[in-house]
Amino acid sequence: GESVGLHLPTLSVQEGDNSIINCAYSNSASDYFIWYKQESGKGPQFIIDIRSNMDKRQGQRVTVLLNKTVKHLSLQIAATQPGDSAVYFCAEILNPYYNQGGKLIFGQGTELSVKP
Amino acid sequence: DAGVTQSPTHLIKTRGQQVTLRCSPKSGHDTVSWYQQALGQGPQFIFQYYEEEERQRGNFPDRFSGHQFPNYSSELNVNALLLGDSALYLCASSLALTGLSNQPQHFGDGTRLSIL
Numbered sequence: 001g002e003s004v005g006l007h008l009p010t011l012s013v014q015e016g017d018n019s020i021i022n023c024a025y026s027n028s029a030s031d032y033f034i035w036y037k038q039e040s041g042k043g044p045q046f047i048i049d050i051r052s053n054m055d056k057r058q059g060q061r062v063t064v065l066l067n068k069t070v071k072h073l074s075l076q077i078a079a080t081q082p083g084d085s086a087v088y089f090c091a092e093i094l095n096p097y098y099n100q101g102g103k104l105i106f107g108q109g110t111e112l113s114v115k116p
Numbered sequence: 117d118a119g120v121t122q123s124p125t126h127l128i129k130t131r132g133q134q135v136t137l138r139c140s141p142k143s144g145h146d147t148v149s150w151y152q153q154a155l156g157q158g159p160q161f162i163f164q165y166y167e168e169e170e171r172q173r174g175n176f177p178d179r180f181s182g183h184q185f186p187n188y189s190s191e192l193n194v195n196a197l198l199l200g201d202s203a204l205y206l207c208a209s210s211l212a213l214t215g216l217s218n219q220p221q222h223f224g225d226g227t228r229l230s231i232l
Contacts, residue, residue, distance in 0.1 A: 034220055043120070043206050043223035044159065089158050103149065103172050104221060106158030
């Protein structure tokens with residue numbers, strides 16, 4: 001079926017360490033992926049996106065890697081800080097119409113806990 | 117630059133009642149999507165509006181309906197409320213750019229709907 005899933009439901013890291021959050025997707029035709037961060041009581045916050053014609057994209061302290069061969073997505077957070085503690089979702093766009101917004105398919109999420 | 121705003125933030129209803137939730141998109145955005153997020157789960161796509169029409173719909177019953185106004189704001193209506201409709205309802209906006217690929221959807225902080 002068409003779904004996006006995450007390998008680990010929880011991840012605990014020490015402040016200053018690097019974090020890696022993984023995600024598997026099942027639809028090989030998906031062409032756009034987004035990572036969101038959701039803090040308690042808030043809506044998902046856009047972190048970084050990547051299109052299927054790329055395999056790596058970097059932002060501020062974050063890097064997203066896309067491996068289309070094994071349908072795997074990862075989010076790397078460098079020098080993790082207490083403020084990074086949140087639930088992280090990867091989302092996949094199934095978009096039959098190239099020029100239109102499409103619908104996001106979310107996974108269950110990974111809760112990142114940063115220990116000071 | 118105002119982000120996505122939703123109202124009300126919290127709402128309590130009883131079974132069988134009807135509810136209307138409201139969303140104002142991020143400035144410059146013309147597409148609005150609605151998602152339902154149950155506790156501990158990722159958001160589930162309800163439907164998307166563009167040019168005042170429903171463009172895509174997820175697996176939700178007809179009790180869920182919506183509307184988009186000329187100023188791009190949107191409403192989500194749910195009739196005959198069930199206990200299972202208790203959730204966080206999220207609105208996301210984006211810009212549909214002809215000739216370009218997907219653009220990221222930006223979320224509001226949601227309306228927490230509780231059904232008694």
